[in-house]
Each structure stands twice: as structure tokens, then as C-alpha cells.
Amino acid sequence: MQAEIEKLIVKFLNRTISNEEEALLEKWLANPVNEHVFHDYVQVHYAISMDCIDDLRLEQSKDRLILPEIEKVRSLDHNVKPKGFSIKPYLKYAAVLLVVGGGILLLLSKANEMENPVEVVSESEVIIAPGTDRAILTLEDGSQINLENDSIYEADGVKASRAMITYNATKGKISSEVQYNYLTIPRGGQFYVELADGTKVWLNSESQLKYPKNFILGETRKVELVYGEAYFDVSPSTEHQGSRFKVVNEDREIEVLGTKFNVKAYKDDINALTTLEEGLVRLDVDDEEFVIKPGQQVDVNKLTHEASVKYVDVASEVAWKDGVFSFKGKPLKEIMKTLSRWYDVNVVFEDKSLETVRFNGVIRKDKKLEDVLGIMKSRKINTYRIENKTIILN
Incomplete structure (x- = not known):
């Protein structure tokens, strides 16, 4: 299955898919072969099926508001094949599962092969809220800007708010000295930054990125993922006089031409993972070089420096962003x-x-x-x- 189609399915299940993207998915599903692929993918990867809904312990649910909706889905006649496949019935499944437990999709234990059904329990008295968009921006002079709530910063080509940062470098500008900024994401945070070359970066909780405020025209564009997890959508080298893009993480170096990939290297994790969604990536680990293709992941043991390459479910690996x-x-x-x-x-x-x-x-x-x-x-x-x-x- 193409990575782009997988991404559309994930967006569809999360109900973040746009009308245009939904139309593309419907067009792909017009092929009966793709329809079966969709059925299998949804059931295997997300456990969405009528059998799984039946396995919910509905009689123990405290959320009575969802029961009528589940009964409506159960009443559908799934033995009658509709004229022209539509994803709308699956949207109903997704809607039901999304509201279970206040917005949680079905989570199943595979360890006991469905012998232990999932319970939906009442809300605890202790409330721990989810994370939010927040970060700390450290400028080249060492000053720090706390980006959360309604904070806004704008100066010298930098625009920062509680959700994102953008750098608007002057085209053709050549800097004799590279000035670095740091973006630190605390626990319970996430953030998005668009670098001066147009590269887009999503940062996960407990992560830090070091990057130039301006890149030197024609030279290698280099950033450092100090720790944590980041997804990169790199501006192509063809738009920067052939300048390649590199991501450094400890003693590992990732070189790309223009691509989409994810790097996960938390301080408390033994393994560092590089997952490629699109394009081509070369990863240098000590004296060993790995060239990975879309759908592949390089797993590096940070202690022994041993590395391996395998195929993974990319949509699952990058869904966090x-x-x-x-x-x-x-x-x-x-x-x-x-x-x-x-x-x-x-x-x-x-x-x-x-x-x-x-x-x-x-x-x-x-x-x-x-x-x-x-x-x-x-x-x-x-x-x-x-x-x-x-x-x-x-």
C-alpha cells in the first residue's frame, strides 16, 4: 500500500481528513481490489469491525450516551453490498469508537488473543489533562522566550506564537556567521517550526532542536536533534542550489536531498529510530552507511552502535504529529x-x-x-x- 494512501486512512479514522483528501480516498476505493485492501487494513491495524464492537462490555459502560449510536451501527445490514463502495459506513464505526470513553479509539490486548475484552470505566476524580502546544525558544544571544498561552514574539524575520515558529529569511542572503536558535519542548508539549529554508519540523514532547537562524546559500543545511523526536518535511535541494540537508543526532548523521522522515532518539531510550516516509535518506553510523527507502526504518543501538534495517508501518510511526x-x-x-x-x-x-x-x-x-x-x-x-x-x- 502506498504511504500516501495509508496517511489518508489514518486521517479518515482520526476524522481529520479534508473533503479533497476524502475524495481521493473514495476514488482509490472505487477499485474492488483496493476495497478489500482497505477492509483488511482497517481491521488489522485498528481493530475496527463489528466483532470488536460486540466485544465491548457495553453493559458495564457508564457512558449511556454512546449506546444508541452503537445500536444504530449494529442495525446496519452488512450483507448487502452498496452500489459503489463508500467509506461513510466506516466513518460511523470510527465515530462510535471515537466517543467511547470520552474520545478514545478501541484499544485491544493482543497478548491474550481477545480473551480479555476492553472495559470502559467511569472517569476518575483525578484529572490529568493532555499536553498542549508549548515550547521554549532560545535565541542566539541566550535569551529565552516562553511560547505558550497567548505569547507572541516577532523580530528580525522570526515570528513565534504559542503553536508555531516561522523564519522568513531574505532570498539570496549570504551570512558569514551562522547563528543558532534552540527550540526546547518540555514534557506535556509539542510544537511546529518552519525553518528559514522552508523545511517543516514537528517536534514531540521532551525534545530539543538546534538549528541555524539563516542558512548559508549553497552550503549544507545542517540541524541537530539534540534529543527527543521530530518529523521533518525537508525543502528540496533543487530549491537551494543543490544544498543537501543533514540532521545530526549524537554520533549519527542523516543526509537527505528532499524528503519526509521521522527521527526518534529520546535520552532514556536505548535505541534511536529513523523512519522514512518519502524520498531517500543516507544514515552514517560510525563507519557504516545505510541508504533506506520509503517504508524502512533504521534501528541503532546507542550503546553498541549496532544497526539494522527493517520495514515498518510508517503511518503508525508518524501518527503522533x-x-x-x-x-x-x-x-x-x-x-x-x-x-x-x-x-x-x-x-x-x-x-x-x-x-x-x-x-x-x-x-x-x-x-x-x-x-x-x-x-x-x-x-x-x-x-x-x-x-x-x-x-x-x-
Whole structure:
């Protein structure tokens, strides 16, 4: 499946798809072969099927408002094939799943092959809100600007607000000295920046990017992901006199011509991951060079420097920048680490066996942590409690 089609499906399920994008998806689905591909993809990757809806413990749900909507979906006659495939019925499935537990898509445990259905539990008294757009911009003189709420900064070609930063460099400008800015995203934050060359960068929670305020015309455009996770949509080298774009992370260097890729290298992670969505990327690790294609991921062990290349579900890997966490066969320990960064909480596993339980599912990032934990609560995760900003699983 093409990466662009996967992206449209993810947007469709998250209900962020535009009318134009939906029309493209409908056109692709006009082919009966693609219709089957769509069915399989949705069911395998997102567990959206009538069987999964039946597995919800509706009788234990405290959210009675969603019951009529689920019954409407159940009443559809799925044995009658419509004239011309439409994604509208699937939109109804997505709508139902999106409102379960206050906006959480179905999250299923694969560890026990559906023996432990998902529970929807009532909201906890403790409310931990999701992260927001916020960052700290450090200018070349060392001064810092806190970007959150209604803060605005505009000076010398830089426009910054609570959600994004843009750099408007003068075309053809040649600088004899490169001046660097730092953009630091705290736990519970995310941010978007458009660099002076037009490259777009999305930064995840607990990340830091070092980048030039202006690039030197004709020379390699180099930025540094100091730590964390970032998605890059690189301005092509053809628009910059052949100047290539490089991302440095510790002792690793990623070189591109013009592409879309994701780099994940958190300080507390042993592995650094580079995932390519479009274009071509060359990754240098010590004296070893890797050239990866769209759909591939380079996994580098930061301790041993051993590296491997594999194919991954790119749409799932980069869904975070579109307001979604997508977990495909991920262990609970990894999932909770991701959630801890976004909700700025600590996580303790009293029952260590829970760390390796694997889940499939999609979670919208704009929901309270209690809703997320509620939908994950099953027989495998018997109980959890919240003490201050620490989540204890047992």
C-alpha cells in the first residue's frame, strides 16, 4: 500500500481528513481490489469491525450516551453490498469508537488473543489533562522566550506564537556567521517550526532542536536533534542550489536531498529510530552507511552502535504529529513511556509482568489520561491508581 494512501486512512479514522483528501480516498476505493485492501487494513491495524464492537462490555459502560449510536451501527445490514463502495459506513464505526470513553479509539490486548475484552470505566476524580502546544525558544544571544498561552514574539524575520515558529529569511542572503536558535519542548508539549529554508519540523514532547537562524546559500543545511523526536518535511535541494540537508543526532548523521522522515532518539531510550516516509535518506553510523527507502526504518543501538534495517508501518510511526498515538503490537512499557511524556506523569509498574503485555490501538492525543487508562483497563491490567502525578499499574 502506498504511504500516501495509508496517511489518508489514518486521517479518515482520526476524522481529520479534508473533503479533497476524502475524495481521493473514495476514488482509490472505487477499485474492488483496493476495497478489500482497505477492509483488511482497517481491521488489522485498528481493530475496527463489528466483532470488536460486540466485544465491548457495553453493559458495564457508564457512558449511556454512546449506546444508541452503537445500536444504530449494529442495525446496519452488512450483507448487502452498496452500489459503489463508500467509506461513510466506516466513518460511523470510527465515530462510535471515537466517543467511547470520552474520545478514545478501541484499544485491544493482543497478548491474550481477545480473551480479555476492553472495559470502559467511569472517569476518575483525578484529572490529568493532555499536553498542549508549548515550547521554549532560545535565541542566539541566550535569551529565552516562553511560547505558550497567548505569547507572541516577532523580530528580525522570526515570528513565534504559542503553536508555531516561522523564519522568513531574505532570498539570496549570504551570512558569514551562522547563528543558532534552540527550540526546547518540555514534557506535556509539542510544537511546529518552519525553518528559514522552508523545511517543516514537528517536534514531540521532551525534545530539543538546534538549528541555524539563516542558512548559508549553497552550503549544507545542517540541524541537530539534540534529543527527543521530530518529523521533518525537508525543502528540496533543487530549491537551494543543490544544498543537501543533514540532521545530526549524537554520533549519527542523516543526509537527505528532499524528503519526509521521522527521527526518534529520546535520552532514556536505548535505541534511536529513523523512519522514512518519502524520498531517500543516507544514515552514517560510525563507519557504516545505510541508504533506506520509503517504508524502512533504521534501528541503532546507542550503546553498541549496532544497526539494522527493517520495514515498518510508517503511518503508525508518524501518527503522533497528526494528533494521534498509534500503537501496533507495542508493549505496555513502551506505551506508558510515550503517554508519560505527553501527560507529564511518572509511571510505576508494581506488576512487572504487565510491562510486556502488547496492545494494538489508536488513541487521540487530546483526551484526559483517565480516559486512556479507563479504556486500557482489562483483566490483564486489574487496577491502577494515581498518586499526585504518578500512575501505578498493578
